[in-house]
Structure formats: C-alpha cells, structure tokens
Amino acid sequence: MRTYIKDLKEHIGKTVSISGWVDVRRDQGKMIFLDFRDMTGIVQGVILPNYTETIEVGKTLRKEFAVKVEGKVNKRPERNIKEGILNGDLELEIMEIKVLSEAAPLPFDISLNGYNLELTTELDNRAIVLRQPKIQAIFKIEETVIDSFREFMKKNMFFEFQAPSMVPATAEGGAEVFQIDYFGKKAFLSQSPQLYKQIVMSAFERCFSVNKVFRAEPSSTTRHLTEIVSLDAEMAFIESWTDVRDMAENTVKYILKQVAEKNAEHLKLLGVELPTMIEKTPTLSLREVQQRIFEKFGRDVRGEKDTNAQDEREICEIIKEETGSDFVFIYGYPTRKKPFYVYPNPEEPEYNEGMDLICRGVEWLSGGRRINDSKQLEEHVKLWNMDPSKVKMFLEAFKYGVPPEGGFAFGAERITMQLLGLKNVREACMFPRDMNRIDERLTDEGY
Amino acid sequence: MRTYIKDLKEHIGKTVSISGWVDVRRDQGKMIFLDFRDMTGIVQGVILPNYTETIEVGKTLRKEFAVKVEGKVNKRPERNIKEGILNGDLELEIMEIKVLSEAAPLPFDISLNGYNLELTTELDNRAIVLRQPKIQAIFKIEETVIDSFREFMKKNMFFEFQAPSMVPATAEGGAEVFQIDYFGKKAFLSQSPQLYKQIVMSAFERCFSVNKVFRAEPSSTTRHLTEIVSLDAEMAFIESWTDVRDMAENTVKYILKQVAEKNAEHLKLLGVELPTMIEKTPTLSLREVQQRIFEKFGRDVRGEKDTNAQDEREICEIIKEETGSDFVFIYGYPTRKKPFYVYPNPEEPEYNEGMDLICRGVEWLSGGRRINDSKQLEEHVKLWNMDPSKVKMFLEAFKYGVPPEGGFAFGAERITMQLLGLKNVREACMFPRDMNRIDERLTDEGY
Numbered sequence: 001m002r003t004y005i006k007d008l009k010e011h012i013g014k015t016v017s018i019s020g021w022v023d024v025r026r027d028q029g030k031m032i033f034l035d036f037r038d039m040t041g042i043v044q045g046v047i048l049p050n051y052t053e054t055i056e057v058g059k060t061l062r063k064e065f066a067v068k069v070e071g072k073v074n075k076r077p078e079r080n081i082k083e084g085i086l087n088g089d090l091e092l093e094i095m096e097i098k099v100l101s102e103a104a105p106l107p108f109d110i111s112l113n114g115y116n117l118e119l120t121t122e123l124d125n126r127a128i129v130l131r132q133p134k135i136q137a138i139f140k141i142e143e144t145v146i147d148s149f150r151e152f153m154k155k156n157m158f159f160e161f162q163a164p165s166m167v168p169a170t171a172e173g174g175a176e177v178f179q180i181d182y183f184g185k186k187a188f189l190s191q192s193p194q195l196y197k198q199i200v201m202s203a204f205e206r207c208f209s210v211n212k213v214f215r216a217e218p219s220s221t222t223r224h225l226t227e228i229v230s231l232d233a234e235m236a237f238i239e240s241w242t243d244v245r246d247m248a249e250n251t252v253k254y255i256l257k258q259v260a261e262k263n264a265e266h267l268k269l270l271g272v273e274l275p276t277m278i279e280k281t282p283t284l285s286l287r288e289v290q291q292r293i294f295e296k297f298g299r300d301v302r303g304e305k306d307t308n309a310q311d312e313r314e315i316c317e318i319i320k321e322e323t324g325s326d327f328v329f330i331y332g333y334p335t336r337k338k339p340f341y342v343y344p345n346p347e348e349p350e351y352n353e354g355m356d357l358i359c360r361g362v363e364w365l366s367g368g369r370r371i372n373d374s375k376q377l378e379e380h381v382k383l384w385n386m387d388p389s390k391v392k393m394f395l396e397a398f399k400y401g402v403p404p405e406g407g408f409a410f411g412a413e414r415i416t417m418q419l420l421g422l423k424n425v426r427e428a429c430m431f432p433r434d435m436n437r438i439d440e441r442l443t444d445e446g447y
Numbered sequence: 448m449r450t451y452i453k454d455l456k457e458h459i460g461k462t463v464s465i466s467g468w469v470d471v472r473r474d475q476g477k478m479i480f481l482d483f484r485d486m487t488g489i490v491q492g493v494i495l496p497n498y499t500e501t502i503e504v505g506k507t508l509r510k511e512f513a514v515k516v517e518g519k520v521n522k523r524p525e526r527n528i529k530e531g532i533l534n535g536d537l538e539l540e541i542m543e544i545k546v547l548s549e550a551a552p553l554p555f556d557i558s559l560n561g562y563n564l565e566l567t568t569e570l571d572n573r574a575i576v577l578r579q580p581k582i583q584a585i586f587k588i589e590e591t592v593i594d595s596f597r598e599f600m601k602k603n604m605f606f607e608f609q610a611p612s613m614v615p616a617t618a619e620g621g622a623e624v625f626q627i628d629y630f631g632k633k634a635f636l637s638q639s640p641q642l643y644k645q646i647v648m649s650a651f652e653r654c655f656s657v658n659k660v661f662r663a664e665p666s667s668t669t670r671h672l673t674e675i676v677s678l679d680a681e682m683a684f685i686e687s688w689t690d691v692r693d694m695a696e697n698t699v700k701y702i703l704k705q706v707a708e709k710n711a712e713h714l715k716l717l718g719v720e721l722p723t724m725i726e727k728t729p730t731l732s733l734r735e736v737q738q739r740i741f742e743k744f745g746r747d748v749r750g751e752k753d754t755n756a757q758d759e760r761e762i763c764e765i766i767k768e769e770t771g772s773d774f775v776f777i778y779g780y781p782t783r784k785k786p787f788y789v790y791p792n793p794e795e796p797e798y799n800e801g802m803d804l805i806c807r808g809v810e811w812l813s814g815g816r817r818i819n820d821s822k823q824l825e826e827h828v829k830l831w832n833m834d835p836s837k838v839k840m841f842l843e844a845f846k847y848g849v850p851p852e853g854g855f856a857f858g859a860e861r862i863t864m865q866l867l868g869l870k871n872v873r874e875a876c877m878f879p880r881d882m883n884r885i886d887e888r889l890t891d892e893g894y
Contacts, residue, residue, distance in 0.1 A: 103848035
C-alpha cells in the first residue's frame, strides 16, 4: 500500500512504502542521504550503514531514478528540524529500495536553484524541463487560472459548450488564418469562437467556452503564439454594456483570489506579487484616457483611433498613482475600427460600447456589448464589406429574438504570463507553437 | 432588478421584473396567456382584460420574442395547480411587457412535443434548433459528462494540461490526418494527445486533458466525426494494468452518478435509462470472450485478432444475463495489432495489457498499461517500422526514469451518444464536422 509523501506525517514511527523519483543524492561518510519526490511533495531519507544491501543499491542511484522505497518514518532530532517546509520535521529511515526505472545522466541541472537555461534550449528539451519546480509552478498556476474562470462562470449560471476548431471560410478571415486540406476542399482553423458563442447565447442565455484558437500572423514577438487557449463568455439580457464590464471584472477578481489562495507556494517559489484589483476598477473612455495622458505627460494623442503600448503604460501609471489600482477599463473605441458585431453607442454612433481591461500597461481582456438587432447586424455586415453567406448561421440566430447582450474573452497563456510577469508568452505555454517551432524547430531562430 | 424565473416562488404577492423569451402564447376570450422562459425555467403569465395597453402589446407577440415583463406573482387557485413542475402553483399577473427583440415566425415547430426534424434539416438550422428543450437536454448532459470527468480526475490528484492541436509530422499519422499549411511548411491536426500526455505524466505523475482531436478518415458512418472532444488520463506508479482499469471504471461510475443526479430532469425529458454498472465490472481476456461466445452461441471466433461488432454485442448479452452488468472490460489483445507503446504481457509477450470498456455492445473507452522502459520502447519503435526522429521528444522523456504507467481515453460525444442511446453521434455534437458538413453542407449527402 503506497503512502503519498505529503501524508508521511500521519505515519510517524511506522513502516511505509513510498514511490517517487530521486530528487537529490548526497553521500556522507558511510551513509547516503536521498530526497524523494512524488506529485505530493518531497521527503528526505537516509540509508544507515547497517543496511548494507540497500547501501549498495543507493550507490547506483542518480537524480530522476524512479524508485519504490520501504522505510520507517522517524521524527527528526530537534536540531535538524527545518521549519516551514513539508516533512521538515521527519526523515525516512530507508530499509529497502527497488529501482523501477533508471534515469540517464541529466544533460543539465534542473534543480530549483541550479536551473539556468535559455528559452530556446528549454523548449528543445521540453520533456525533461517539465520536471523543474519553477516550470511546474507556472503550469499549476495556469491550471488554476482556467479552473477558476470555469468555476466563476458556473457560479453565475453560464453553460459550457465546445466551440469548434475547424470552421468554414469565415467572413473575418484573411491572411491570418490557417488553411486545412479538408477532403480536397478548404477549411480553416478557428481564430475565435465569437460567432459560435453568440449563437449558443441566443439559445442558452449565458454560455462560455475554453477552447483553442489559432492565429497565423507571420510574427514572432514575445506575445505571439499560433495556438492559444481562449477563455470566452457571452451573456444575454444585459441592461447596459457595464453589466458585461462588471462580469469581466468579477471574473478576473475571482481568478486573482483563487491563484493567491491555491498557488501561494508556487507564487513564493516564483517570487511573484499579484497585481492589485481595488473594489471598483476605474473605467475611462478612450477620449478620457487621451485627455488624461495629455494633461499628465503633455503628449497629445487626442483623436487617435486606438491606444498604443505607450498610452497603455501611461494611463496605468496615472490610475495606479491616483487609486492604487493596477487595472483600468477603457471603452468607447471608434466603431469602424472594431469588428462588425460591436454595439455602437446609440447617442454617438461613431463610438462603440467595446471595452478592454488593461493591467500594468498591457491588455488582459476584451469585450463589450454586441449588436442584437437583426437588421442592424445585417446593415453592419454590408458596411464592413462582408459576404453575408459566410455568416449565414450567425445571422439566422439573430432573426429569432435575441435580447441585448455582450461578452468578453481572454487568452489563458497571455493572462498567466502577465499575472506572473513572465517575459515571453512561450514560458506560459507547455508546448508553444509559433512561426519557428512546433515542438521541433522549423527554423534556426531563437527567442 | 431582474428576478430569475426559478426564484419566483420566493416572491408570492409581490411585483417583480422578469426577462426571457415568449415560449407559448394562447388567446382565451379577452385574456392572453403567455409562458415565459429564461435559462432557469418557465412560468405562466396572464394579461387580464383590464390591462388594455398590455393586451395590445400581447397581441403582437410571437414565440421567441425576447421580452421584459413586470407582473405580480400570484398563487394559483387550488384547481389550477400543476403538481411536480416548476411554478406549477403560481402565475404571473402581467402588468407591463417591453419587447426587447422581435422574432420572425419560426420555420418549423420547436416545441417540446411538436418538434420533429430529420437530422440533416436539424443541422441546417442549428441556431434555432438549439432552443428546443430536448436538444438542450443533450448538451446539458454532455456538459456534466465532461465536468464530472474533470472533477473525478482532480479528486484523484491528476493535473490538467492543455494538449496541442497542431502537431509536427507524427509517426502514427498517415492518410487519416488533416494537413495544415503552416507558413509554407507542413503541420498536422492532432489525432490524439497520447504522446503528450505520456510526456506530461513523466513529470507530473498523474495528468489529464480535455482537448480536441481530429480524424480525417474518409467515412461518414453514424459514429464518425472529424473533430472530437477527447477525455484523456495518464497515471504513473501503477502496480499492474488493473490499477488503470480500476481508475477507468471508477471514472465512468462517477460520471454515471453525476449525470443521474444533476440531469434527472433532462433524462426524464429524453426518456433515457442509464446503463447499470455493478460494484465490480467483469473483466475478461480477448480469448475468454471468444471462448464464451463459442460456448453460448456456437459461433467460433477463437483466434481472431480483435472483437467485431457482433462479438461485442454477444459478450455484453452474456455478461448482462450472468451479472446484471451492462459493462465488461476486455483485455489482452495481440501485441502487434495495437500501437507501439502498449505494454506486452511479460509472461506471454504476444498479448498485451491494453483494454477496452464495452457497454451494451459498443466500446466506451480504451486504455491500458504502456511500455515505460526506454530500451523496450525504442525496440518497439523499430519493430513498428516507425521513424524515431518523429517521436524524439517522446522517447527523450522516457530516458529519465519513467515508472510503470498507463492511462485511458474516451470521446465526450461518443459517450454522450451511448449514455443516451442516440442513433447518431452527430446528435451529441453541437456543431458536428464530417466529410459532408462543416456547419454548411459540403456535399448533398444527408444522414
């Protein structure tokens, strides 16, 4: 009967069997110290000189050997207790070690403090590097990000659906879409579940999806991946676009809270401090943002159609100083600069009710109110020079009573990157795909 | 302040505001009866003759109009109470109706009992049909299937990772894989996260994924989709392949229990009785299955390399009669007939420790123990005539101490189909993709 390493404290004085990997081996005179690791934690063990056969096995072990170990759980003497770490107060007196699988010598150091690889080398050696504790911490946090998005959605009665990855020729498409050979015909990889989630919303009222989206932009910046996990939500019967903003704000707040609670150890390991979301995140229109930047920094971007990276950094600086908030919502972009389905402000139709959530100078999330009136949608399709036959199913849905509605979306890798202050989005993706790599390198470019 | 329809019972005697769709309108003399539907349920309302303005609005309403309604929640007189249904004991005295969005006349009946479409027509009209209660029930059940898989994995300390959809040329590939134009190079859509989940297991010990897989088989049977949601699990430190079987069995048991509890209403609506899983599902080797079929039916399939559809139906019949179980595990297939990574039984290496779970004559789930020894894996790669360079990252992972391990996988659509006794897997997929359709029809073939 296997005991998990985290549960050893319940077996003091007893003989147990654990399974795991050799994490560290240290020979000390006639004794061998071994740290073992399983998915629940780490424990130190020692082979005393009188276990002569086990000592012989111990001498053959290297880091990452998979082993099964019989031993007695002993309290450590007072002077050897390490406070604040799992099993810091106990030690395994190793009686027998069975090697389940040998490990070749590691090509580089993957220990907590010894690890020091360039991202390119890291990705060239993905399988081994995934055993490194800080790398694991990133993906455990990303798991919490996705889980807590889902949890919050369900708490708020959103229905989860599976958005398709393969789509017919889309109206939005263009050069940035991957093409598939589909039984001799053409199909494409979905760039967004936007139209699907609006269709599902029209029937289920509130819906969300956690699905892959694909971007064929031929650029290889620190923020680009060709395959992304998109977290998407859509809700009907809103009174105003601010209902969507509030839902988005509360979603991000919930995610931050869950990560802080569930991944405290991982955050400590990574040395990360999470951004601050205050009670009510400030909301400014694009024009207000531009005016504030002009007033504060004398830089005149008034009249620009969108924010650029510098604007986003500066407005975050202003808001942080004033309110303590790391976050700010910006809304009210020029209608014609955004997709056809974004709702124009009825009182000032050249500006829309789309919004972005910016944190520490970078975009976290986008969304807003959508057009729900069938005729207005059809007009926009024409105005945007789109082929209505390519959004037929979508337009069909809106003929049968779709109330005021909106939604939002964000990328799991991007938000994990930004939550943790990582320099490259590839660090927040277990198997990143880009122009230069799909597992294997496609080109000689590094990162 | 909006009140959800399910909560109306807490507001008896009070005036509330609800939002939803017109589900039914019935004119009766000078009164108009209206059923309203939101995501939480249905309620009956009535416009009494004295609300003359509201009567005028009421006359313009059709099924699926989106409306906001002010009204008073009244108890129904004793004689009008409908037992056992939500709001069967109350009625909304409608004071005011605001039309949020008009609905065109429906092209066919989508009411609970009036709905009667061929699958082809249903898929041609997906957006509207998603409002049909039985159709919604199927996808609510599928949501529970996926959720409860995830829940059970997490209860058992499995780590969730995101398996990639786009993959480099795979060793397993061939004609059944979709090809992508990847920046002028070739990439493919993943047929299975198998190798990725084994890599992640080698670092995280237990892992699972809920991800899309893609099959380009040029066949259009009732069981084929080109895009599927695959539920995948992998676990290290097993003692025997039966540990994997037990985990798979308990996973399916948990899913059945959750669906029975959370979707009782939906199952009733669909008239479905879930299959019976007894305390311990019977397990037979392939040769035992063949022997039992021979004994019972006199049909000699002994020596065949696999089961066919008739074998699966017959062994299920035998087991059901004997034990009451709708399920049976079959293990021990010819090693060379299965993928290279399946673990051969060391005492009889021509048979492997792969397994299938069969229910009511059809396969639900596959899995088994995998080869964990690096050398044995490399030998198999050669024996299977594979190019080792195409599984490089996978083989790399196994060089560094991978303990005995195994896993299993099943498709969300297939299991939902079989749980509900649907005739076509397309009924269990919201936006099914196949040879003849990606939303739009690609050919004139029906189903």
